[in-house]
Amino acid sequence: MKTLKDTLDLHALVAPKIEGVLFDIDDTLVDLRQAAIDGFIATLGQAGAHLEPQQLRVIAEDFADDAAGAYERYMAGELTFLGQRQVRVDRAYRQAGLPAPSGTDFERWASDYENRVQSQWRPFTDVHAHLDVLSSLGLSFGAVSNNVESYQRNKLLRSGLTDFAVVVGSDTAGAPKPDPAPFLEGCRQLGSTPQTTLYVGDNPINDVVGAQTAGLRAVLLDREGSHIGHRGVIIRGLEELSNALCAR
Structure with missing residues (x-):
């Protein structure tokens, strides 16, 4: 107060x-936080259908809040922009009990997510x-x-x-x-x-x-x-x- x-x-x-x-x-x-939450959920799509709505929300919030600390590593020059996003996606997919996309699959995921999140700004x-x-x-x-x-x-x-x-x-x-x-x-x-x-x-x-x-x-x-x-x-x-x- x-x-x-x-x-x-x-x-x-x-x-x-x-x-x-x-x-x-x-x-x-x-x-940005709400845009990231909505963008993540939309990009995950049917892959997250096994999750309860509250579980999905918690994972999406963890991703949006960057609980992995990846963005600070990007700012410090330790990771590329896509690299920090890969770290965050890997963590989120582990929490969801799913194999994380990698290689060209991750590039497609990242492009799809970027388009979705920008539409939510x-x-x-x-x-x-x-x-x-x-x-x-x-x-x-x-x-x-x-x-x-x-x-x-x-x-x-x-x-x-x-x-x-x-x-x-x-x-x-x-x-x-x-x-x-x-x-x-x-x-x-x-x-x-x-x-x-x-x-x-x-x-x-x-x-x-x-x-x-x-x-x-x-x-x-x-x-x-x-x-x-x-x-x-x-x-x-x-x-x-x-x-x-x-x-x-």
Whole structure:
């Protein structure tokens, strides 16, 4: 439950001059988790017919949440993009009691999954209204993400988020978050200083600590209330941030 102190902290965070706002993309602007769950279930298809609905949901959530830790290995350069997806598929199929696709069968699986998941990309319901508020306040905004810039630009466009001129990927700045480089590149492209830029993301380390290390202000977007022990400013939805910015 949000307390009065949390509210005051949010207002204190945004009270000093802000010139721009940078966002994480996945599970901050775009509901990637739900798209991954739906995409996995659809791609698994009849192969998962022996599973109870709850079993299937648990396996799909495990895949979407990357309980295998494969994506961080991709960001560290240990795996290719397809390689991290293979690790996640192998784990999911083991949980389902099925032989995992490999070789050309996996390539077909991965292509099918990619098409399905992209068709499921959607922004969270509070995103468009929040971006409208930023525009009305004259605040520029952009995105800094731990994925390839071209892929993330396509994700925003397919999600109907067409107003992002500034999109920084892990390849753009030569390093992924929480390294300061992508945050600083985002500020450079926005034309704002780190001290007058607010960063919004859903990961306490990659987003909040990374942004703060680079000199930005940061707020954790915790839509599910799963970071109760976080020592910093938390919001449960973008409407809270809109209200705080309008109340300055």
